[in-house]
Amino acid sequence: MEIHIVADASEGAKAVADAIESTLRGAAGSGAVLGLATGSSPVPAYTELIRRHREEGLSFAGSRAFLLDEYVGLAAGHEQSYHRFIRENFTSHIDIDDAAVVSPDGSAEDPAAEAAAYDEKIREAGGVDLQILGIGSNGHIAFNEPGSSLASRTHVVGLTQGTIQDNARFFGDVSEVPVRALSQGLGTIRDARRIVLTASGEGKAAAVAQLVEGAISARWPATSLQLHPEVLVVIDEAAASQLELSDYYRFQHSLAAQNPVVPHS
Numbered sequence: 001m002e003i004h005i006v007a008d009a010s011e012g013a014k015a016v017a018d019a020i021e022s023t024l025r026g027a028a029g030s031g032a033v034l035g036l037a038t039g040s041s042p043v044p045a046y047t048e049l050i051r052r053h054r055e056e057g058l059s060f061a062g063s064r065a066f067l068l069d070e071y072v073g074l075a076a077g078h079e080q081s082y083h084r085f086i087r088e089n090f091t092s093h094i095d096i097d098d099a100a101v102v103s104p105d106g107s108a109e110d111p112a113a114e115a116a117a118y119d120e121k122i123r124e125a126g127g128v129d130l131q132i133l134g135i136g137s138n139g140h141i142a143f144n145e146p147g148s149s150l151a152s153r154t155h156v157v158g159l160t161q162g163t164i165q166d167n168a169r170f171f172g173d174v175s176e177v178p179v180r181a182l183s184q185g186l187g188t189i190r191d192a193r194r195i196v197l198t199a200s201g202e203g204k205a206a207a208v209a210q211l212v213e214g215a216i217s218a219r220w221p222a223t224s225l226q227l228h229p230e231v232l233v234v235i236d237e238a239a240a241s242q243l244e245l246s247d248y249y250r251f252q253h254s255l256a257a258q259n260p261v262v263p264h265s
């Protein structure tokens with residue numbers, strides 16, 4: 001894993017936006033396939049990408065996007081659905097075809113069948129070039145809660161009480177938060193060719209310490225990313241505060257910045 005400890009949210013947003021811009025430019029012509037996270041962590045990066053689109057002409061034309069997850073049982077277009085969240089916070093402000101922004105259908109009659117079909121849609125698109133992730137305070141990624149199979153495919157998941165409480169901030173009352181979701185599985189997420197995970201704040205420090213330095217375990221689903229060859233972790237000082245080897249990660253990142261790896265032609 002490459003660990004980038006940033007000084008503030010602005011530096012973190014730039015680092016994540018740089019990874020997405022690099023993927024767009026690297027896929028010129030064929031169109032990049034982006035995996036988009038929801039929740040609050042990736043929003044500063046989406047805002048920076050909207051700025052680059054408006055002020056620097058960064059184009060998403062021809063790209064496709066797959067969302068990580070969606071609540072089960074919210075009416076389509078519900079203001080707290082992730083389908084709507086990603087449009088309000090990112091994709092309706094850039095030049096990506098709205099029909100190319102795909103998410104699991106949380107109102108499907110048969111959620112399990114929808115999950116399997118969604119996994120297949122990602123495969124049919126040739127897989128995800130770059131997957132953006134957040135991380136839950138309990139170490140979940142997407143809605144893969146503790147105890148999830150590390151090999152899971154897109155599936156219907158039950159949310160923990162902690163996640164329901166964490167996400168209640170987006171709803172009028174905790175009783176309005178759905179208790180199930182459709183989520184890309186940990187195996188599906190690891191199929192992405194590159195992954196960028198972003199986290200900030202003290203509340204994520206324990207999960208980040210497990211992600212980077214913990215044993216691979218279903219208790220901390222994010223640790224399954226240690227099996228992936230191309231993961232960039234962008235974290236602020238507070239989220240990095242429980243890491244034992246921060247000085248080493250800072251040194252490594254400074255070396256990489258001085259000696260950028262030139263892709264083999």
Ligand SMILES: O=P(O)(O)OC[C@H]1O[C@](O)(CO)[C@@H](O)[C@@H]1O
Nearest residue numbers: 038039040041133134135136142
């Ligand atoms: O970035 P936030 O809002 O802290 O959310 C962390 C994680 O929790 C989820 O919102 C699921 O509850 C994920 O989609 C997200 O990556």
